[in-house]
Amino acid sequence: MSEDFWKWGDPAKSFHxxxxxxxxxxxxxxxxxxxxxxxxxxDLTQQVSESPFTEGDFRxxxxxxxSGQFSNSKESRIRYGFGKSYHDIIRIFTGxxxxxxxxxxxxxxxxxxxxxxxxxxxxxxxxxxxxxxxxVTGAFEIRFPGKSCIVxxxxxxxxxxxxxxxxxxxxxxxxxxxxxxxxLNARGFTLGHFPQSFEYSTLGxxxxxxxxxxxxxxxxxxxxxxxxxxxxxxxxxxxSKDFPRHASGIDTFRLFIGSEGTLGIITQAKLRIxxxxxxxxxxxxxxxxxxxxxxxxxxxxxxxxHPGILRLSDALETKLFSAMRSSEPRGLKxxxxxxxxxxxxxxxxxxxxxxxxxxxxxxxxxxxxxQAARHLLKSRSAFILPSATAGNWEEHRFTLPYLRDTLxxxxxxxxxxxxxxxxxxxxxxxxxxKDSLQKSDFHERGGLLFCHMSxxxxxxxxxxxxxxxxxxxxxxxxxxxxxxxxxxxxxxxSGGAVSHHHGVGKDHQQWYLKxxxxxxxxxLQAIKKHLDPNGIMNxxxxxxxxx
Numbered sequence: 001m002s003e004d005f006w007k008w009g010d011p012a013k014s015f016h017x018x019x020x021x022x023x024x025x026x027x028x029x030x031x032x033x034x035x036x037x038x039x040x041x042x043d044l045t046q047q048v049s050e051s052p053f054t055e056g057d058f059r060x061x062x063x064x065x066x067s068g069q070f071s072n073s074k075e076s077r078i079r080y081g082f083g084k085s086y087h088d089i090i091r092i093f094t095g096x097x098x099x100x101x102x103x104x105x106x107x108x109x110x111x112x113x114x115x116x117x118x119x120x121x122x123x124x125x126x127x128x129x130x131x132x133x134x135x136v137t138g139a140f141e142i143r144f145p146g147k148s149c150i151v152x153x154x155x156x157x158x159x160x161x162x163x164x165x166x167x168x169x170x171x172x173x174x175x176x177x178x179x180x181x182x183x184l185n186a187r188g189f190t191l192g193h194f195p196q197s198f199e200y201s202t203l204g205x206x207x208x209x210x211x212x213x214x215x216x217x218x219x220x221x222x223x224x225x226x227x228x229x230x231x232x233x234x235x236x237x238x239x240s241k242d243f244p245r246h247a248s249g250i251d252t253f254r255l256f257i258g259s260e261g262t263l264g265i266i267t268q269a270k271l272r273i274x275x276x277x278x279x280x281x282x283x284x285x286x287x288x289x290x291x292x293x294x295x296x297x298x299x300x301x302x303x304x305x306h307p308g309i310l311r312l313s314d315a316l317e318t319k320l321f322s323a324m325r326s327s328e329p330r331g332l333k334x335x336x337x338x339x340x341x342x343x344x345x346x347x348x349x350x351x352x353x354x355x356x357x358x359x360x361x362x363x364x365x366x367x368x369x370x371q372a373a374r375h376l377l378k379s380r381s382a383f384i385l386p387s388a389t390a391g392n393w394e395e396h397r398f399t400l401p402y403l404r405d406t407l408x409x410x411x412x413x414x415x416x417x418x419x420x421x422x423x424x425x426x427x428x429x430x431x432x433x434k435d436s437l438q439k440s441d442f443h444e445r446g447g448l449l450f451c452h453m454s455x456x457x458x459x460x461x462x463x464x465x466x467x468x469x470x471x472x473x474x475x476x477x478x479x480x481x482x483x484x485x486x487x488x489x490x491x492x493x494s495g496g497a498v499s500h501h502h503g504v505g506k507d508h509q510q511w512y513l514k515x516x517x518x519x520x521x522x523x524l525q526a527i528k529k530h531l532d533p534n535g536i537m538n539x540x541x542x543x544x545x546x547x
Contacts, residue, residue: 003041005079006092008134008401009200017406023323027412031446031470035410039471042095045074053102053147061123064115065105072103080104080150081142083135084401086415087507089408090476099142101128101150108155110267113232116151117265121234121534125149128538129261131174131202135209136416137505139260143540151265153204159183160268166244168227170270173204189273192219195501199398207266210258212462212501214397216455218308218360221501222257225271229253233264233531242270255527260503261538263531277360281370282387282394283307285377286344286352290314291427293353294453294461296380298423301458305373307357309454311393314430315351316450317466324403325392349383356390411471413447413480417487419496422460426453429494433465436490440482445469449487455500462500504542516543 004011017024017035028035051072058070071077081100082088091098107113120127126148128140142148153174160170164187171180177198184190193206193213205211207229212221219225228242231253240253256266287293293312300307313321344352355377359370374384407414421429434449442449447469455462465487472479488498488511498504498511513521524543528535535544 003043006041006082006084006089007405008084013399014402014405017403017410020324020403022325023320026320026323027468030448033470035412037406037409039093039409039411041093044078044092044095044097047095047097048074048078048100050074051077051102053149058103061125062105062116062119065107065112069106069108069112070103071106076104077101077150080130080133080152081140083133083138083140083505085136085138085505085507086408086413086480087138087477090480093408094476096477099145099148101142101148104130104150104152106152106155110156110230110232110237113151113156113265113267114237116149117232117234117536120149120536121532123147124534125536126539127151127261127265127536129153129204129208129265131205131208132176132197132200134197134201134205135503135505137209137499137503138507139209139503139505139538139541141506143506153202153265153267156267157202162187162189162273164189167273167275168270169273170268171203172268173202173207173266175203177201177203184273185276188276190276191225191271192274193222193225194397196398196400203269204266207257207269208260209503210501211503212455214454215308215358217306217310219274221455223254226253226257227270227272229256229266229270230268231256231264231266234536235531235533238264238531258503260505260541262542262544263528263537265537275362277362277366279361280308281359281361281367282390283357283359283370283373283377284385284387284389285355285382286318286349286385287312287355287380287382288348288350288352290353290430290451292381293355294426294430296377296382297355297453297456297461298426299380300373300376301456303372303376304458305369305376307373308360309356309358310456311357312355312453313353314451315353316448317452318352318354320448320450321354321393344383347383352383354389355382356393358390358394407468411473413467413469413471413476413483415467415480415484417465417467417484417491418462418500418502419491419498420455420460420462420500421494421496425495426461426463429491429496430463432494433463433487433490436486437483439486442469442483445472447483463496506541509541512542513545 007014053072077100105116128150130150130152156172157175158172162169192215194215195211195213206222210223228240231238297312404414449467451463451465453461453463492511498508504512521543
């Protein structure tokens with residue numbers, strides 16, 4: 001088994017912290033220590049026992065499946081038993097292995113899926129769905145003793161239909177983002193869903209976690225794109241009727257969006273698709289404070305100006321952007337950069353906040369919207385930068401998780417926290433979260449907490465915080481738990497959601513349950529009892545604590 005199995009995406013594309021000398025020097029100077037990549041992955045196969053579920057058990061329990069659709073090897077159980085959260089990775093590195101699945105199944109059709117869930121229900125085998133495995137909230141954690149199975153959907157990836165007249169498409173849910181887009185792009189369309197995990201996540205994962213993509217300002221979140229689904233449950237098949245819009249009662253399929261595998265497994269989805277835009281235009285600006293930038297973005301959205309991508313970074317994240325460049329500007333570029341920095345400081349931009357917005361260009365009206373956005377920013381005292389300033393971020397928009405991997409190898413605690421809140425509470429939440437870690441040793445250790453705004457709406461915005469701190473060696477998991485609780489408590493106390501687009505999983509469940517009313521919980525439990533009478537579907541997640 002490769003020692004890089006835990007890494008993000010394609011290990012061949014990973015890079016070393018030495019590729020970012022300015023960032024490395026900044027952290028070493030702040031923490032008064034040399035960063036060394038001496039935190040290595042142990043051989044977990046030496047610590048994992050053989051599966052109690054044998055090939056004979058498989059043939060007896062799932063007679064309709066082929067031998068190639070089953071694995072109980074240590075390698076498979078380890079590979080598919082973890083997600084990509086900081087907590088997952090720390091447990092891998094420290095050898096603190098949680099309960100792993102007993103085996104993995106690979107369905108190839110809806111008939112396979114129906115057979116798996118019927119047999120698993122009869123035999124009381126707990127099922128945890130797995131698609132891309134990019135989840136960062138502990139979604140795959142096995143919560144209770146007893147037989148358990150990972151169901152890997154990656155072989156169910158067909159394009160079922162593309163309706164170019166109605167602008168809809170139907171896909172099986174094991175399809176990965178790039179393959180889905182390639183099929184649509186060849187016909188002049190896009191789904192428009194581009195989470196940071198785009199290359200290594202699937203349609204099923206997006207639906208199960210209510211995912212949000214970087215271009216949600218133009219296309220919406222995944223729940224805005226789905227028109228209907230097919231789902232397999234232990235009680236049978238849910239095949240929802242779909243229409244462009246209707247008033248024919250309750251859309252029951254929406255119960256599955258965000259259900260994180262607790263009700264059944266979504267096997268197909270019908271989606272809205274869009275014509276590919278002919279071009280894009282960036283508008284890039286600096287603000288003197290994060291609060292000024294926040295107010296400008298609110299006014300922009302409430303005047304019905306909707307950029308496809310929007311990212312407003314606070315002062316610390318803006319500063320770290322320059323430290324994350326893999327090379328320093330030279331010659332004329334360096335001279336211009338130095339002059340601009342001095343000019344901005346003289347104008348009061350001493351700790352500026354960077355705003356980047358991208359607009360889709362489909363017609364002349366879109367050019368007018370872009371100009372209106374630039375004019376509004378200027379009226380709010382923004383300093384407009386060349387659009388090429390966004391090039392570095394755009395080039396690396398899907399590769400930042402690779403930086404996380406090398407930071408962890410250098411014993412750096414790195415995690416993210418994201419939420420969504422109404423505009424009236426944005427500044428209060430931002431300040432409370434920034435202040436929350438005063439109750440710990442985070443600042444004594446030289447920790448860094450920075451933020452950007454993304455996924456903006458006329459009613460509110462998503463705030464996305466990133467944390468960096470030197471690891472407390474020998475106490476890595478407890479350190480993370482301590483910091484996570486302080487930050488998440490502050491988010492909830494400030495009116496923020498437990499998640500905007502990552503989902504709940506195990507890591508956020510305690511806060512999700514506090515937000516859920518008693519009647520709501522009983523309603524959801526009743527629905528689960530109907531669809532999953534023996535409680536096998538990802539038990540112990542979301543509202544289901546019984547297992």
